[in-house]
Amino acid sequence: MSSKKKINVALVGNPNTGKTSLFNQLTGLTQKVGNYPGITVDKKQGSCRLPDGSLAAITDLPGTYSINPTSIDESIVLKTLLDADKKSFPDVVVVVAEVENIKRNLLLFTQVKDLKIPVVLVINMSDQMHRKGISIDVEELKKLLQTEIILVSARKKEGIHDLKKAILNYQNCQTNSLLNLFEKIDKSYFDEIKSSLKGFTLYKSWLLITQKSSVKFISEASKQVIEHFKKDQKKLKQYQHKETIYRYQYINEILKKTYLVDRAKAKDLRGILDKILTHRYFGYLFFTSILFLIFQAVYDWATVPMDFIDTSFSELSIWCKQILPLGVFSDLLTEGIIPGIGGIVIFIPQIAILFMFVATLEETGYMSRVVFLMDKVMRRYGMSGKSVIPLISGTACAIPAIMATRNIGDWKNRLITILVTPFTTCSARLPVYAIIIALIIPENRVFGVFSLQGLVLMALYILGFAAALISALILNKVLKIESKSFFIVEMPNYKLPSLKNIFFEVVEKTKAFVLGAGKIILAISIVLWFLASNGPSAFNKAQKTVTQENVDKNISSEDLEKQIASYKLEHSYIGIMGRFIEPAIAPLGYDWKIGIALISSFAAREVFVGTLSTIYSVGSGDEGTIKQRMAAEINPKTKEKRFTFPAGMSLMVFYAFAMQCMGTLAIVKRETKSWKWPVFQLVGMGILAYIAAFITFSLL
């Protein structure tokens, strides 16, 4: 049994049909997310045990309304189903439909069926049929569509076993096409296609001809034939329209015989909720409340786990220091690696909570209503209603946010969204803000209720959003891109969110963040540690130089140690780098130590706190929290505190605007397919940050 070849199964279906729920039911914890080669579309795969004990490999293809793609994600479906030579080519396609939208879902089904690949039709959410007053004559539908049909409720785990049986017996599937629609459209034209492109099914040839992009896997000769047919674009469009009309006619005929809705029985949840949630006033009110709830949750709920993670890691460092023999390894571990890892892990609570909310809003169908409400407003800024999701996600992390711009069809809208998303206050800026606010803003209350520190933090968030919107406004005027904007957003039925789906979504996104950003942060902290604990000859003579200098002075050995340590830091490689840029950053109110933190922050902002903690711990040898060390830092020229109010404010403004994240730059490069835009972001945002920080420091 196990010697049999693994069956390759592809899940295909419209968005909002519960395809992902079904995938989660079939594969559970075996699922993995990879990438399709060359593009950043997530490839979700998992395995599933079939009734005979063998395994099937399940791929969850991106949701699409049609096999004709309108976005990069959707084009994966077409590519997967056309490239029959590939090893991963599906043995059987499971088309997921849903009881209520079956008419539109069947359009995709008839397209897949015409490719003559074995196909099983799943009608999901069958448990809702009674409540919605729907009845389906499944046996008749099977006959008319010439396919195996399985009624499934992925949420209630009903019908899953039947589906597995159908997958196992996929060889019994009928692989004929249903409609002779091409004869109806233009018999002689399609006969010509048939005779000039041999070896393909007619529908496959038609798809190859009508797609904008060309494919790699076909022979040169076939390519030329395809190019020949591509010449008459007008005809192709006209025939595609006819094709769609005939398909719907056919589907309507079949559903007339097999599908019945008793409107009297249907409970109209959509109507009731939409009256409130898309209402011109209440809709906004509700959306604002949701946003408020999300921000509250991200900052309030995450405090306890974040504090816990913070103290755990610093205790781990201390404990390691105690049990390990003194030396390079102990230093690397306790001053480089452990604080580095801690700096990543500390973001997990916030990111997980934010993604939980985003996933819940998408699951329930509410996100589409947000897109609907916000579209007109966002268009003024050269964006689309669909830009709201990236901008909200950006408050967790710009990387997944920029990936979420893919469903914005219009290139100009999408590009502007990508360019301005890094202005939103991501969670990596938070530790920087948090520590500086704690240093320079007193713990007062305003009007006896609001904490002053909280208000400053909120002001920084508003600053971030304002910067995003204003720069979008400017980019919208400046960028000359012809946009063939086309906006169509499905308004799905409201659903109770499935905990399982949300759980998988949160785990997947958090994992991607921790592994992606984590590698960079960890590497940077090790490099930093090395650069701070090594240096040219002056560094190595530190002990001697400082001892000699202090030979006449009566100082304790403890103070001497401190002086040696800070002398070492100043003459380490990183100290040299810091002092090199000091003249440039002095007008902003920073010294060379902050300069080091700025340099390393260009890898990732959150490195700032870790860097200062590394620098000050290398420099002092004292225990104590980072905050205490920063508060104790003295400006040698003025003999005042290093982190004065103007310097602190200037630093926060700098972090609000500067593009300090290699991960984001890399993702922008991938998504825009050019270095032009990430470089533009890096330089533009850098200049803006410098000027704004300079003004802040000068005025305060």
Place this chain on the structure above:
Amino acid sequence: MAHTVADLDIRERGIIEELSFDEIPLALMEMGCIPGKQVTLIQYAPMNDPLYISVNGSYFAIRKETAKRIILVKRLCDEL
């Protein structure tokens, strides 16, 4: 002047006569916008744009500029 989806009131219905685009978006047809089908306007977003409609059993939102190009046969109430 042609009667279009953009002229509908909330809960008003109409029958699609034709799609008057220079290039008809295939995606719009695939969502169910096909001549002969009934359209219902469900909701306007604030500032009357986009429009939330239902056609051929699917529910979706389109912008006003698109709605203006979906020509309707005539007002249902004219028939009554």
